[in-house]
Amino acid sequence: MPLSGTQTHTSLWRDEGGTSMRALGYFIGAFAVALLLGIGSAWYMIERGSILTTTRIGPWTSWLSEGNPNADPYTRAHLARSGRLPLTSTAARYFMASTDSSGSHLSPQCEYRISGAPLNARWWSLALYDSNGSIIPNPSNRYSFNSEEAIRRSDGSYEIHLSRTARPGNWLPSGTDPYRNLRLLLRVYGPRVTDASGIGQIPAENLPKIERLRCE
């Protein structure tokens, strides 16, 4: 049995025709697949996050170690690409939403009710951006609401309307371009509850709900 195996092996290398070309083709193909898989998976984990680095609570995504000096390599790569300067997660937490609470992408063609309650933190701000992280021009020059200025009910809860056309109360304009991608960023400074490593915690039930009301 080894004899026939050796014979097949030597014949492969002696054959200057299709078989060695096929072998070369195989190796090139394998390398291309490896490159795609390797870089593709790296891109995905850096750009979108993974269970290693990111928590998802309803529509909100948060990187656990963003800005931390001892963060894992994915978080560091994500940070370097973003060009941002986040506070370390013991000092602040950041939650980003690109969808409403039912999972549909936020669109200026729809109207949303964002409902929230007081957060156990020193200060927070909910700001609207496009997918590049830029604020959206609007005639009211209103780009965010924060814990000091949001109009609240007597129990401290609040509602913010996210829409293209003006609404009474807390209105966050989504701008005139109907096809713009929207991102909501909730930044929470000085969370008072932390986990064992000091990382600020905001319980899932306290994060704002984003309810789609109607679309054009």
Place this chain on the structure above:
Amino acid sequence: MAVVLAGLIHVVAVLTLPLLAPRDAHARLSALGPANTIIQLPALKPGQQVMPNMAPDVRYAMCLFDLTEGPVHLRANIPDELWLIAFYTPIGENFYTVIGADMKRGNVDLVVTTKDQSVADATSDSPEALENLLVVNSPSSKGIALIRAPLAGPSRSFEAERALQKSYCGQQPAAATAPTPAAPPATPAPSGL
């Protein structure tokens, strides 16, 4: 075999990205002005935004510190408990933060050094100066100090900006400085940079 190679490529890609990232925070902010000076970041306006996802309701001042010629001093008078002074490596790792809410007094006098630099060289001769001086060890010879003044209400913008303009960043120790005017607000790079 392709999977092993994929794994290797994946690891190399993830580890080298921070070294290669062309538009990390330091690169974007370097366009605004020289190192070792306080630069006020203008309040956010569409088309005028230095970094992605900056807060519209926070006022910022920053200093690109460069420790190659020696330690760099930063002084500020923190007017309220919302202020934060955060120190970053060039890619944005926040290695130290002064939290206004934890400070007993408003005056912050600190010096940023590399681990090889001696603080005694950085200060004037008086021992009292050393007592109140906060020493921040930077893991890299360059980095960013970012002062945040979260607005405690919509009308507080002007007073926050005035307080930020009184901060100092540079190589002069406290006793040696005469009151210097802060650098004027810089023209930011266009958004999308």
